[in-house]
Amino acid sequence: RWPSLLKYYSHSDSVSWLEEYKARHNAGLEAQRIVASFSKRFFSEHVPCDGFSDIETLACPSHFFEDELMCILNMEGRKGLTWKYYAKKILYFLRQQNILKNLKEYLQRPTERQSFLEGAVLIDQYCNPLSDICLKSVQAQVDDITDKVRKVLRTKNPRHPSLASKAGEVLIPEVELQRQVLDAMNCVLYEQLKYKGNELDYYNSLNSYIHQVLIRRTGIPISLSVLYLTIARQLGVKLEPVNFPSHFLLRWCQGKEGSTDIFDYTYIDAFGKGKQLTVKECEYLIGHHVTEEFYGVVTSKEVLQRMVGNLLNLGKRESTDQSYQLLRDSLDLYLAMYPDNVQHLMLQARLYFHLGIWPEKVLDILQHIQALDPSQHGAVGYLVQHTLEHIERRKEELGPEVKHRSDEKHKEVCFSIGLIMKHKRYGYNCVIYGWDPACMMGHEWIRNMNVHSLPHGPHQPFYNVLVEDGSCRYAAQENLEYNSEPREIPHPDIGRYFSEFTGVHYLANTELEIRYPEDLELTRATVQKIYSSGKE
16 A cells, blocks of 8 residues: 555564554544645745644654655646645655754764765755655665776776775775776766766756766766765775865875875866866866965865855856745755854845745844844844834734625626636746736836836736746736636646646635635636637
8 A cells, every 4th residue: 555665664574564554544644634734824825934843743653644745746637736735845844854954963973974975965855855865876876887887997907906895995005006996987987878067057956966967977076076086985096075166176196195285186077077187287177376275175064065055056046936945955054064154144034034934033043143243233133123024914914805706896807716828928828826906016016017018007907827937927917818728837836726727727725715706617617618619
């Protein structure tokens, strides 16, 4: 019944299967109860920080609870969209909390026990908590590449010490034998397996995720360096990470071990097919001179800091993701490593404030910033004031506004909730999840969007729509038309508002239907009229 749970048992275990069944069954009921409650509790706001408190105190085994959430997410068909939406949010939270705990444990270990590969996997897992990523699987793929290198090495030097069963536990002292390993690695990685630096799509976040690097065989300098360094160390060659500006490198000692002379090292560019560089060639690579400090070795924590910093910069660049998920995730990771970094704490507070989420957490962050750096009192005071106003406004909200079609002021509203529409001017496909009898935006928005240039201006119905590119927009009635070929809208918030896609329109979930009680019948009648004959 639950085959994904097999991994938690071994054949040698003595298990009471009846008790296990009862525990899993009860965990399933508890998961369903919590998921069902989320839509009613959090429809009108982002799930608050304390919204997951009952999940943190679960009485059932967490892996059983997670398994039920996965069952909900994997339900076939186009139904249960709201359940899937909140099951995903809960699973995201649970897994990220667990990964953060693992990251903090990793950072507390002695440096020599901090594997670069494990650190990269933890970052990957945190940013992709719903993907099936585990260190064991990633390590197995790296081991497979290492075995291929050994095969090449065996043809060149059958007596090479890296071919011994315990290779990797002992470093190879001879530089020439190390060179043979690196030559074999370059042959396998770049000639046989066709790994390469992703120059064409450098700023794709997938380049930073180690499991995607292994799948797509491409990445950026730091992700490819982690892979290269890991394989080399497994074959007895000690390479070290170098936090070189603009282009992460590895260094390989040619002189006395531990030498502080930068000219005693050869520098390796994993992004450039393992090319070996001199100090001068490193400077040619980035086009300017750098001081000796940039050729020094860095710790695993500093490597992770740079990986997370890359993701932070990508998160700031992403304009289509209105939830800023990558930026939020990378900030979480950075502050897990450096919890007192005022610059990143302020960025996190501003981000939550901008998104209008977690005002209580914003106040906590601001209080922490003020304690760390009193000179920030101006920016802190401004945010505190506006966050408190946000909290007060939320308290004053009386409940959902109900919009009846029969009201005289709504007589000009032509379209209804759940209809798949097309924008006449921009051509995007979307679904309606709300409407107003006239434009309800402020004067500045109306001016910036040039609404007065429309024939009917702001004095016409406006619609809240979820767009296929993942954005949410506010569109004038005269700019929308029925979509002659309706299809699903791949928007991350679709399940927040709709429970099912029928094939031609969406069905509002209970909470949305409460707010637009007369729209469902109109949507059905409209769909029947437009699509029943197979043409407009």
